[in-house]
Amino acid sequence: MATENLIWLLPLPPLLAFFLIVLFTNKNKALSHSVAIGAAFLSWLGSMIVFIRAVGVEHFGEHPFASSINWLPTGDNWFKLGVLIDPLSAAVLFFVAWTVLMIFLYSVGYHNFGQPAGDHDHKGLPPHGATLHGHSVPSIEPMYSRFFAFIGLFAFGMYTLVVSDNLLTLYVGWEIMGLCSYLLIGFWFAKPSARNAAIKAFMTTRLGDVFMLLGIAFLYSSTGTLTYREIFTESTLHALATIPSGVFGLSAAGLIALFLFIGTVGKSAQFPLHVWLPDAMEGPTPVSAMIHAATMVSAGVYAVIRMFPLYSLDAKTMTIVAFIGAFTAIFAATIAVAQNDIKRVLAFSTISQLGYMIAAIGMGAYIAAVFHLITHAFFKALLFLGSGSVIHGMEHGVYHTGNHHLDPQDMFNMGGLRKKMPITFWTFLIGGFALSGFPIITAGFWSKDEILADAFANGHMAIFITLALAAFLTAFYTMRQITLTFLGEPRTEEAKHAHETNWTMTTPLVILSVFAIGYGWVGIPEHFPLLGGLIPNWFHEFVGGTLAEHPETLPFNVVPLLTSLVVALGGLGLGWYIYRDVKTAEQDKLQFALLKNKYYFDEIYDYLFIQPSIWFSEVFVSKWMDKGVIDGILHLFGPATGGIGASIRNYFDVPFINQFLGDGSANSVYWIGKNLRPIQTGRIQQYLLLSLVVFSVVGGLIYILLLA
Amino acid sequence: MTTEQIIFLIVAGATLAAGLLVVTSRNLIHAALWLVATLFGVAILYTLLNAGFIAVVQVVVYIGAIAILFIFAVMLTRKDMRDSGPQHNKTWWLGALVSLLTFGGLFAVLGQWSGLAKTGAELPAGFDSVAALGEALTSANGYVLPFEVASVLLLAAMVGAVYLAFNKK
Amino acid sequence: MIPLSWYLLFSAALFSIGLFGVLSRRNAVAILLGVELMLNAINVNLVAFWRYGDIAVMAGQVFAIIVFAVAAAEVSVGLALVISVYRRRNTVIAEDLDLLKW
Numbered sequence: 001m002a003t004e005n006l007i008w009l010l011p012l013p014p015l016l017a018f019f020l021i022v023l024f025t026n027k028n029k030a031l032s033h034s035v036a037i038g039a040a041f042l043s044w045l046g047s048m049i050v051f052i053r054a055v056g057v058e059h060f061g062e063h064p065f066a067s068s069i070n071w072l073p074t075g076d077n078w079f080k081l082g083v084l085i086d087p088l089s090a091a092v093l094f095f096v097a098w099t100v101l102m103i104f105l106y107s108v109g110y111h112n113f114g115q116p117a118g119d120h121d122h123k124g125l126p127p128h129g130a131t132l133h134g135h136s137v138p139s140i141e142p143m144y145s146r147f148f149a150f151i152g153l154f155a156f157g158m159y160t161l162v163v164s165d166n167l168l169t170l171y172v173g174w175e176i177m178g179l180c181s182y183l184l185i186g187f188w189f190a191k192p193s194a195r196n197a198a199i200k201a202f203m204t205t206r207l208g209d210v211f212m213l214l215g216i217a218f219l220y221s222s223t224g225t226l227t228y229r230e231i232f233t234e235s236t237l238h239a240l241a242t243i244p245s246g247v248f249g250l251s252a253a254g255l256i257a258l259f260l261f262i263g264t265v266g267k268s269a270q271f272p273l274h275v276w277l278p279d280a281m282e283g284p285t286p287v288s289a290m291i292h293a294a295t296m297v298s299a300g301v302y303a304v305i306r307m308f309p310l311y312s313l314d315a316k317t318m319t320i321v322a323f324i325g326a327f328t329a330i331f332a333a334t335i336a337v338a339q340n341d342i343k344r345v346l347a348f349s350t351i352s353q354l355g356y357m358i359a360a361i362g363m364g365a366y367i368a369a370v371f372h373l374i375t376h377a378f379f380k381a382l383l384f385l386g387s388g389s390v391i392h393g394m395e396h397g398v399y400h401t402g403n404h405h406l407d408p409q410d411m412f413n414m415g416g417l418r419k420k421m422p423i424t425f426w427t428f429l430i431g432g433f434a435l436s437g438f439p440i441i442t443a444g445f446w447s448k449d450e451i452l453a454d455a456f457a458n459g460h461m462a463i464f465i466t467l468a469l470a471a472f473l474t475a476f477y478t479m480r481q482i483t484l485t486f487l488g489e490p491r492t493e494e495a496k497h498a499h500e501t502n503w504t505m506t507t508p509l510v511i512l513s514v515f516a517i518g519y520g521w522v523g524i525p526e527h528f529p530l531l532g533g534l535i536p537n538w539f540h541e542f543v544g545g546t547l548a549e550h551p552e553t554l555p556f557n558v559v560p561l562l563t564s565l566v567v568a569l570g571g572l573g574l575g576w577y578i579y580r581d582v583k584t585a586e587q588d589k590l591q592f593a594l595l596k597n598k599y600y601f602d603e604i605y606d607y608l609f610i611q612p613s614i615w616f617s618e619v620f621v622s623k624w625m626d627k628g629v630i631d632g633i634l635h636l637f638g639p640a641t642g643g644i645g646a647s648i649r650n651y652f653d654v655p656f657i658n659q660f661l662g663d664g665s666a667n668s669v670y671w672i673g674k675n676l677r678p679i680q681t682g683r684i685q686q687y688l689l690l691s692l693v694v695f696s697v698v699g700g701l702i703y704i705l706l707l708a
Numbered sequence: 709m710t711t712e713q714i715i716f717l718i719v720a721g722a723t724l725a726a727g728l729l730v731v732t733s734r735n736l737i738h739a740a741l742w743l744v745a746t747l748f749g750v751a752i753l754y755t756l757l758n759a760g761f762i763a764v765v766q767v768v769v770y771i772g773a774i775a776i777l778f779i780f781a782v783m784l785t786r787k788d789m790r791d792s793g794p795q796h797n798k799t800w801w802l803g804a805l806v807s808l809l810t811f812g813g814l815f816a817v818l819g820q821w822s823g824l825a826k827t828g829a830e831l832p833a834g835f836d837s838v839a840a841l842g843e844a845l846t847s848a849n850g851y852v853l854p855f856e857v858a859s860v861l862l863l864a865a866m867v868g869a870v871y872l873a874f875n876k877k
Numbered sequence: 878m879i880p881l882s883w884y885l886l887f888s889a890a891l892f893s894i895g896l897f898g899v900l901s902r903r904n905a906v907a908i909l910l911g912v913e914l915m916l917n918a919i920n921v922n923l924v925a926f927w928r929y930g931d932i933a934v935m936a937g938q939v940f941a942i943i944v945f946a947v948a949a950a951e952v953s954v955g956l957a958l959v960i961s962v963y964r965r966r967n968t969v970i971a972e973d974l975d976l977l978k979w
Contacts, residue, residue: 680978682977683972683977684974688900689900692900713879723891724890724891727891727914728894730894730898730911731902731907731910739907747913762924770945774913774948778910781959782906785959793903795907796903797972800900806896811890814889827879831932851939851943858946858947859946861946862950865950865953868957869953869956870957872954873960875964
């Protein structure tokens with residue numbers, strides 16, 4: 001099959017899976033997950049075929065796989081929609097296909113397929129457990145099929161975004177993922193916290209999306225096209241760079257880029273729109289892994305990377321981008337240090353790492369940003385799935401002891417799990433080291449090092465120092481997390497009774513850890529001491545071809561390398577050292593209230609924005625305008641009509657129609673009859689008299705009128 | 709004025725006067741007797757009209773039978789020897805008006821008629837009006853049928869009268 | 878010679894007098910007296926027209942004879958009725974005999 005046609009088909013299997021599950025296989029759990037995983041597998045297979053073919057093409061950046069159709073007639077020419085696989089999207093497609101398939105497989109085990117239905121399980125609440133032979137065991141998720149339908153729809157959105165060749169279908173995929181994010185965060189809809197988190201996520205990202213749409217509209221009106229390859233021509237870019245936009249002294253390109261960037265700020269949870277991502281942990285862990293670590297939040301970064309030629313035209317926009325990225329990186333890292341929930345730590349870690357990528361692209365480090373995007377997707381998905389495995393293990397313990405008040409996600413209730421859950425432990429360790437940037441053997445090292453090298457080489461010292469500090473904190477809190485969860489001795493009964501999860505959950509962990517280790521080796525810089533040059537820097541060659549000007553290879557500098565070694569190893573060591581003796585939350589000296597409460601941003605936003613909106617809608621619009629003005633006017637109509645009706649009744653109907661016409665005619669007939677009746681006296685003399693009188697009158701009249 | 713006309717005027721005036729008294733007498737016996745006088749006057753007029761037979765029939769039938777019948781009826785229907793109450797009903801004035809109107813109407817209609825001033829033709833010599841009347845009454849192409857029917861009518865009236873007034877005690 | 882009009886006027890006057898009697902008398906017998914006057918007036922009219930028309934045509938007199946018969950029949954029956962009513966109702970005043978109504 002021609003590659004172009006295959007690309008068109010890539011998003012379709014998950015969409016079909018969504019419809020099939022929703023319409024037909026909803027009741028049958030095994031059939032539903034088979035349809036979903038089958039669809040994910042088909043898309044994965046197609047993606048691998050496309051990727052292999054793409055890698056085989058010489059100078060792929062100049063001959064990407066592209067295909068478009070004329071979609072909307074616009075005057076003289078057409079608005080085109082199409083697909084494009086160039087080196088950037090080929091690399092992104094690779095990790096999207098793998099992570100989606102792994103997470104689909106993981107969900108089977110996570111939602112306890114094969115377990116009995118729960119004793120008191122409700123749709124909308126997490127499963128509570130069933131009783132089997134007197135023991136309390138985990139129960140299967142009541143809304144099992146629905147979950148697979150939703151993640152199928154989500155996968156469709158992500159694939160659409162990746163294969164599209166224009167901003168419109170990118171935005172379509174973007175929004176579909178936003179919807180699925182809402183549906184999946186609020187999956188357990190009977191929990192108020194989940195509902196609120198879903199609304200919060202949707203509203204916050206919506207704010208970003210509005211600006212993104214404005215940017216797309218501005219771009220379309222300036223250039224008449226939304227297709228990447230048509231925008232990134234010399235003449236168009238030059239035109240956009242020189243037209244002033246009139247806002248903040250930015251050129252048109254700068255303003256468009258800024259608006260598009262605000263969309264990314266929302267979607268990728270950068271400061272100040274980061275508040276939704278920690279709350280999004282209310283969703284099931286596969287959701288957290290897929291949407292909020294590997295794919296959806298990566299889409300924001302992907303959008304920036306894709307529009308890099310546009311961003312690079314305006315230095316002011318690039319500065320803003322870099323600043324927000326760097327700030328978010330350190331900001332989120334500081335908060336992560338004080339979190340106790342295993343998933344919250346990972347959420348803030350995601351925010352921080354996304355900040356890294358955004359800072360990288362803001363500095364112009366194109367290849368580094370893409371590299372870190374891909375490696376982060378692998379190891380963050382790995383870490384989240386691992387945390388889900390840990391939580392499942394803890395829940396086994398909770399069912400065993402029957403103490404349902406224990407929070408299975410609190411790290412201070414864990415400990416010693418390396419003995420109970422070895423596979424989870426080793427894969428989590430690999431992921432955590434990758435996140436920290438453990439040298440040489442983890443992918444994270446290579447990608448993070450490249451960002452730091454780029455920052456140093458181009459002289460962005462402030463960013464360099466900020467990112468280095470953030471890397472130190474990252475390694476620190478990661479080791480804290482691993483120490484508290486896996487090392488030491490179990491701190492609670494539940495932790496003692498935890499055991500390893502089944503193969504559907506551990507297999508994805510193993511596969512992802514392979515990538516977490518191995519993916520870094522495709523991007524070893526050429527001038528790296530000892531190892532550089534042994535394996536060609538395939539990644540740089542391949543992805544670099546996306547841009548019109550191939551980015552040049554940086555000369556090697558030992559300072560960034562040393563810095564990343566020091567911060568990674570130092571952070572890991574310090575984390576282990578401090579936390580190996582900490583047994584309870586009270587002993588943790590870093591539980592500053594400011595950090596624990598996320599710098600009180602939620603409270604600030606609530607005071608500044610949420611409460612005024614609630615006031616506006618409840619008081620101003622609902623009470624004053626709707627009930628007061630509109631209902632008031634309507635309430636005039638009823639009595640007015642009643643009054644009109646009553647007056648018609650009282651002044652017309654009753655006196656005229658009823659009394660005058662109706663009763664009047666009856667009464668007048670009665671009156672005439674009553675008054676005429678006495679004529680019939682029964683006296684024939686009077687009869688004769690009367691008849692003669694009438695005769696003479698009539699006769700006289702006839703005589704006078706006719707005969708005279 | 710010829711003698712005939714004077715006689716006519718006297719007789720007609722007397723008859724009309726008697727007629728007025730008939731309808732205005734309080735005492736019914738007086739009224740009946742004045743009726744006799746009226747009838748007698750009419751009989752004289754018949755004679756003036758050369759209808760001798762009719763005059764005689766008038767006297768015999770009307771005065772001799774009908775007037776007597778009236779007197780009998782009056783006597784049989786008296787509650788006491790005096791007539792009580794007024795003789796005219798409440799609306800007698802309307803009756804007077806109507807009769808005056810009638811007379812006026814007839815007068816006006818008569819005034820229009822051209823043949824009004826006709827004078828009587830001479831009787832042909834040897835004309836026997838009685839014989840002619842008898843022949844008219846009994847000939848087949850005359851008026852025998854009405855004549856016979858009239859007799860049946862009289863029979864019926866007689867039977868009826870007897871039946872009605874029969875006292876069943 | 879007496880003009881026809883005299884007879885006719887006389888007859889009209891006698892008729893009107895009789896009509897007055899019919900319309901205004903209280904006693905039933907008196908009403909019948911009025912009727913007799915009217916019939917006589919008619920007879921005079923008829924005979925006058927015979928005399929002043931074609932004398933050979935006896936229709937006038939025949940008509941008058943028939944009227945006589947009818948008058949006689951009517952008077953007898955009428956008076957029989959009056960007597961019968963008197964016996965029953967003990968009154969001959971026409972105003973009291975008012976059953977010819979609803």
